Amino acid sequence: MARSTITIAVLFASVVHVANARADGLARYEITGDGIATSLTGAPGDAVRGRTLALARTTTCILCHSGPFPEARFQGDLAPDLTGAGNRWTASQLRLRLVDASRFNPDTIMPSYYRNEGLxxxxRNFAEKPILSATEIEDIVAFLATLRD
Structure with missing residues (x-):
């Protein structure tokens, strides 16, 4: 009896997970107002990993943004300074900015990190797939939310 209950619970959990994914593999999300209130992964991100990602040249954050990163050389000045980002924007707003910055400014040069259509x-390496995973988005959101004045 207990074994069948566990099997049913595992099957149910699998169905719920699949229902939260889109056909293209991206997590479903809902834009409410000026943000995405719910985590793309269903869990909070890791701020330490988020900091590493934000400072990595592969994500391009630091190429356009500057911030309280004394060890990072050649910080950008094309976009807002990230100092105090956690005071200026909620996690919901930060998440939408990373997912699809063009929602705020159609002419932005900031990439839509979690979109794969209409780009x-x-x-070639990024065609039909997002630049960042849902986990990476959540990690960066967690990090940016820690940046307080």
């Missing part, structure tokens, strides 16, 4: 000038 132009996409490199």
């Amino acid at each position: 132009v000038r996409v490199g």
Whole structure:
């Protein structure tokens, strides 16, 4: 009896997980107002990993943004300074900015990190897939939310 209950619970959990994914593999999310209130992964991100990602040249954050990162050389000045980002924006707003910055400014040069349709000038390696995973988005959101004045 207990074994069948466990099997049913595992099957139910699998169905719920699949229901939260879109056909293209991206997590479902709902934009409410000026943000995405719910985590893309269903769990909070890791701020330490988020800091590492934000400072990595592969995510391009630091190429355009500057912030309280004394060890990072050649910080950008094309976009807002990230100092105090956690005071200026909620986690919900930060999440939407990372997922699809064009929702705020259609002419932005900031990439839509968690979108795979309607993009132009996409490199072959990024065609039909997001730049960042849902986990990476959540990690960066967790980190940016820690940046307080």
